[in-house]
Amino acid sequence: MTHTAWLDALSRQLGPQGLWRPGVEADAAQLHAHEVDWRGRYHGRALALARPASVAEVVTVVQACAAQGVAIVPQGGNTSLVGGSVPDGSGQQLVLNLQRLNQVISIDAANLSMVVQSGCLLSQVQAAAQTEGLLFPLSLASEGSCTIGGNLASNAGGTQVLRYGTARALCLGLQVVTPQGQVLDGLSALRKDNTGYDLRDLYIGSEGTLGIITAASLRLHPQPRGVATALLACEDLSQAVALLQMAHHHLDAGLTAFEVMARGPLALVQQHQAPAAAALSPLLDPRGAPPEWVVLIENTSCESDAHAQERLQLLLTQAMTLNLTQGVVVATQTRQRQQMWQLREGIPQAEKCEGLMVKHDIGMPTSEIPRFVTEVGQALQARWPQSQVVCFGHLGDGNLHYNVQPPADARQGLALEDFERAVNTLVFDAVERCQGTLSAEHGIGQLRREELAQRASPVALQMMQAIKKAIDPAGLMNPGRVLR
Amino acid sequence: MTHTAWLDALSRQLGPQGLWRPGVEADAAQLHAHEVDWRGRYHGRALALARPASVAEVVTVVQACAAQGVAIVPQGGNTSLVGGSVPDGSGQQLVLNLQRLNQVISIDAANLSMVVQSGCLLSQVQAAAQTEGLLFPLSLASEGSCTIGGNLASNAGGTQVLRYGTARALCLGLQVVTPQGQVLDGLSALRKDNTGYDLRDLYIGSEGTLGIITAASLRLHPQPRGVATALLACEDLSQAVALLQMAHHHLDAGLTAFEVMARGPLALVQQHQAPAAAALSPLLDPRGAPPEWVVLIENTSCESDAHAQERLQLLLTQAMTLNLTQGVVVATQTRQRQQMWQLREGIPQAEKCEGLMVKHDIGMPTSEIPRFVTEVGQALQARWPQSQVVCFGHLGDGNLHYNVQPPADARQGLALEDFERAVNTLVFDAVERCQGTLSAEHGIGQLRREELAQRASPVALQMMQAIKKAIDPAGLMNPGRVLR
Numbered sequence: 001m002t003h004t005a006w007l008d009a010l011s012r013q014l015g016p017q018g019l020w021r022p023g024v025e026a027d028a029a030q031l032h033a034h035e036v037d038w039r040g041r042y043h044g045r046a047l048a049l050a051r052p053a054s055v056a057e058v059v060t061v062v063q064a065c066a067a068q069g070v071a072i073v074p075q076g077g078n079t080s081l082v083g084g085s086v087p088d089g090s091g092q093q094l095v096l097n098l099q100r101l102n103q104v105i106s107i108d109a110a111n112l113s114m115v116v117q118s119g120c121l122l123s124q125v126q127a128a129a130q131t132e133g134l135l136f137p138l139s140l141a142s143e144g145s146c147t148i149g150g151n152l153a154s155n156a157g158g159t160q161v162l163r164y165g166t167a168r169a170l171c172l173g174l175q176v177v178t179p180q181g182q183v184l185d186g187l188s189a190l191r192k193d194n195t196g197y198d199l200r201d202l203y204i205g206s207e208g209t210l211g212i213i214t215a216a217s218l219r220l221h222p223q224p225r226g227v228a229t230a231l232l233a234c235e236d237l238s239q240a241v242a243l244l245q246m247a248h249h250h251l252d253a254g255l256t257a258f259e260v261m262a263r264g265p266l267a268l269v270q271q272h273q274a275p276a277a278a279a280l281s282p283l284l285d286p287r288g289a290p291p292e293w294v295v296l297i298e299n300t301s302c303e304s305d306a307h308a309q310e311r312l313q314l315l316l317t318q319a320m321t322l323n324l325t326q327g328v329v330v331a332t333q334t335r336q337r338q339q340m341w342q343l344r345e346g347i348p349q350a351e352k353c354e355g356l357m358v359k360h361d362i363g364m365p366t367s368e369i370p371r372f373v374t375e376v377g378q379a380l381q382a383r384w385p386q387s388q389v390v391c392f393g394h395l396g397d398g399n400l401h402y403n404v405q406p407p408a409d410a411r412q413g414l415a416l417e418d419f420e421r422a423v424n425t426l427v428f429d430a431v432e433r434c435q436g437t438l439s440a441e442h443g444i445g446q447l448r449r450e451e452l453a454q455r456a457s458p459v460a461l462q463m464m465q466a467i468k469k470a471i472d473p474a475g476l477m478n479p480g481r482v483l484r
Numbered sequence: 485m486t487h488t489a490w491l492d493a494l495s496r497q498l499g500p501q502g503l504w505r506p507g508v509e510a511d512a513a514q515l516h517a518h519e520v521d522w523r524g525r526y527h528g529r530a531l532a533l534a535r536p537a538s539v540a541e542v543v544t545v546v547q548a549c550a551a552q553g554v555a556i557v558p559q560g561g562n563t564s565l566v567g568g569s570v571p572d573g574s575g576q577q578l579v580l581n582l583q584r585l586n587q588v589i590s591i592d593a594a595n596l597s598m599v600v601q602s603g604c605l606l607s608q609v610q611a612a613a614q615t616e617g618l619l620f621p622l623s624l625a626s627e628g629s630c631t632i633g634g635n636l637a638s639n640a641g642g643t644q645v646l647r648y649g650t651a652r653a654l655c656l657g658l659q660v661v662t663p664q665g666q667v668l669d670g671l672s673a674l675r676k677d678n679t680g681y682d683l684r685d686l687y688i689g690s691e692g693t694l695g696i697i698t699a700a701s702l703r704l705h706p707q708p709r710g711v712a713t714a715l716l717a718c719e720d721l722s723q724a725v726a727l728l729q730m731a732h733h734h735l736d737a738g739l740t741a742f743e744v745m746a747r748g749p750l751a752l753v754q755q756h757q758a759p760a761a762a763a764l765s766p767l768l769d770p771r772g773a774p775p776e777w778v779v780l781i782e783n784t785s786c787e788s789d790a791h792a793q794e795r796l797q798l799l800l801t802q803a804m805t806l807n808l809t810q811g812v813v814v815a816t817q818t819r820q821r822q823q824m825w826q827l828r829e830g831i832p833q834a835e836k837c838e839g840l841m842v843k844h845d846i847g848m849p850t851s852e853i854p855r856f857v858t859e860v861g862q863a864l865q866a867r868w869p870q871s872q873v874v875c876f877g878h879l880g881d882g883n884l885h886y887n888v889q890p891p892a893d894a895r896q897g898l899a900l901e902d903f904e905r906a907v908n909t910l911v912f913d914a915v916e917r918c919q920g921t922l923s924a925e926h927g928i929g930q931l932r933r934e935e936l937a938q939r940a941s942p943v944a945l946q947m948m949q950a951i952k953k954a955i956d957p958a959g960l961m962n963p964g965r966v967l968r
Contacts, residue, residue: 110729111882441676460670470951
């Protein structure tokens with residue numbers, strides 16, 4: 001069958017809302033949002049956009065694609081930072097968008113769990129839990145537009161991993177449509193289940209290359225009754241790492257965030273997002289410059305705000321006594337707390353104003369981070385004295401966003417490509433020496449596929465390929481993502 | 485090559501401590517402990533016992549077995565409760581025991597992680613963490629004889645899952661020898677790593693059927709500074725479930741244990757283990773009978789014993805006000821706390837004095853548990869009025885040990901087999917209706933293999949078989965365990 005005839009047949013099954021063919025149900029502008037990635041780095045072209053409204057319709061699409069040999073690119077909110085959710089430029093890949101599967105199916109407050117369809121927005125899942133007085137703690141910048149299915153497919157991280165874990169730790173079970181169009185029904189709400197291989201965790205983080213997540217059973221937590229937030233100035237990262245270790249022992253599970261920001265990104269926020277820099281003012285030096293490093297720490301309590309504050313204060317006092325910080329601001333009101341987070345969240349926006357950055361989402365044991373930042377900073381400075389490092393991230397998880405702004409003469413074309421390649425080599429070589437990872441939370445997608453192929457253990461890669469072949473022998477599920 | 489010649493060659497490589505051939509390096513009695521399971525249910529016969537002392541020697545053994553087509557049964561402390569670590573009766577399977585790989589390799593206190601070889605005893609791992617002022621929280625009855633490799637291969641649970649998760653949640657990375665004798669080196673100490681499929685979680689819980697765990701990178705926690713423990717009497721399980729829900733909200737991560745014990749097992753402890761029943765005395769009725777249900781609850785604090793007590797007291801007061809408990813005892817001294825745990829841990833010993841039980845390690849959403857226990861109890865009573873139910877377990881995880889003592893006329897031979905089969909059908913049918921699991925923490929091994937094959941989703945089973953075939957195409961790794 002020609003693809004055109006095949007699409008016509010599929011259209012008759014799914015209806016005009018269920019399948020958008022280019023130039024038929026949708027024009028180029030409508031499809032564009034589904035063909036270009038969030039960072040604007042990958043511009044693809046879809047054979048068509050499937051928009052199933054039920055699991056049965058997902059099965060219909062997948063079975064039709066299997067029969068016709070059409071590759072599928074699963075898509076949630078299309079917020080991937082690694083080009084994981086847009087088609088290639090061939091015009092031969094079908095984008096299967098899940099946003100019409102957007103129902104919260106059930107909440108079991110006694111079991112601290114809920115079941116949702118995969119196209120629910122993350123913010124919608126958070127809100128549904130909140131209406132029952134419960135917390136779904138996954139929290140990240142794109143929460144208003146990303147879907148829970150995408151969060152699970154990419155094992156999303158965010159700002160509360162330190163306490164609650166990544167998406168994987170928040171998922172109890174999955175419903176998946178396999179590459180053969182069968183429904184793998186694993187919507188278990190169990191905290192313990194040792195009946196065979198862990199298919200759930202295999203699908204989490206597989207980025208749509210093994211099948212399509214259609215629903216998930218999620219783990220909920222009690223809502224904390226109190227929260228306390230503070231900013232701390234540090235002279236160097238070793239102080240911040242020592243603070244983190246102390247915070248673990250003093251606050252234990254109360255410690256929900258431990259973010260770090262270098263002077264560079266803080267100055268960018270001052271420059272481009274002045275209102276977001278408000279929280280910083282008590283820590284500025286007489287000339288208005290930020291400290292070398294600022295830590296954002298957050299403590300929650302199941303008792304009260306006062307208890308959260310009191311425990312945090314004790315920690316800060318001890319940190320000052322031990323000379324682990326050169327300045328402290330504690331938020332005593334919600335507004336101050338929000339300002340502290342605006343500072344942290346203002347960084348990516350401020351970065352954008354500076355133009356292109358070579359970005360890295362790296363991780364390593366926290367004990368290795370000070371050495372890494374010193375050594376790589378020196379190496380970059382030596383080779384490209386005009387480059388600027390923008391370093392910030394989730395120190396509590398050992399995860400840094402380590403971005404490098406090219407010098408003026410390397411900001412476009414081939415010079416930029418060369419610069420990016422050379423910086424990546426320098427950064428990832430250092431990450432390897434620190435036994436770190438080249439993707440802590442963003443995943444592999446297209447962006448890191450070649451680096452994974454070059455740097456991962458050959459035994460691991462061979463095993464991943466064997467699993468991919470066993471589950472998706474025709475290679476139709478998000479081909480070219482994660483693995484070559 | 486004959487097996488005898490092959491064993492001779494292997495013996496030259498491993499030396500007399502590295503390979504015990506029956507009647508050569510070891511007599512029948514020495515091999516016996518490695519051929520019979522802990523419950524004494526499976527009596528196998530090993531071709532030989534390999535005792536490698538290094539990863540290189542594990543590779544030697546696995547490659548030799550692959551070349552000769554000899555099946556391998558990996559073994560740690562041989563404490564499996566499902567016959568997962570003993571050979572079959574053919575005398576053709578090689579037992580590969582890992583207890584000589586027993587080194588704690590490193591502890592990184594700043595990163596809250598440690599690396600250990602898989603043959604370390606669980607108690608040895610706990611002790612090593614403790615010397616650094618840290619906690620490895622996995623805790624279970626056999627901790628003095630089970631190995632961390634076995635804990636990970638079976639995704640062990642235990643008494644602190646409520647707060648810290650199962651073995652899976654406590655593992656950051658694995659080193660594995662694959663069925664082809666390659667070393668998969670994933671000893672990462674990272675909290676976030678999104679570089680491809682989750683091979684770690686695939687190996688955890690695979691019960692030695694995909695390869696051999698030789699080392700693990702483990703997640704450590706701060707040691708709590710305070711602990712408070714109490715026993716509560718409840719009239720029915722609905723009260724206990726309501727208490728659990730309240731405890732989550734009041735204590736959040738402080739809640740480290742929520743165990744439940746029915747009158748039946750408590751009476752057995754009184755009868756057979758009188759000293760272990762000491763903690764129960766304040767809750768006995770005038771005739772000396774235990775309450776219908778007793779809950780053991782434990783709260784920890786990163787502050788102090790006093791803080792742990794105070795928070796627990798507040799909860800207990802509210803529980804009494806709401807009439808959710810008919811009696812409370814709080815441990816104010818370490819000795820009282822130990823007695824409460826002796827009561828809980830005395831149950832399996834007391835059970836043994838009663839002779840054979842048909843045992844189940846089931847799980848379900850906690851919200852389903854009261855209905856399950858009522859309905860199944862009634863059904864058993866109706867069909868076998870002389871049978872006795874012994875029900876206790878980790879209510880906080882939705883995990884019950886639901887054991888049934890046969891009536892006198894069904895305690896041996898064919899009558900016992902018929903009884904066991906009928907009870908299993910009744911119990912597992914009810915578990916299925918409650919969307920539960922037939923193995924919450926013990927795994928599948930040989931004991932539950934047929935039930936898994938009959939009851940698991942065919943799509944899931946097919947996928948597990950495909951993964952097994954992709955990773956172990958020759959089928960030499962612990963054959964007949966987990967999957968048919």
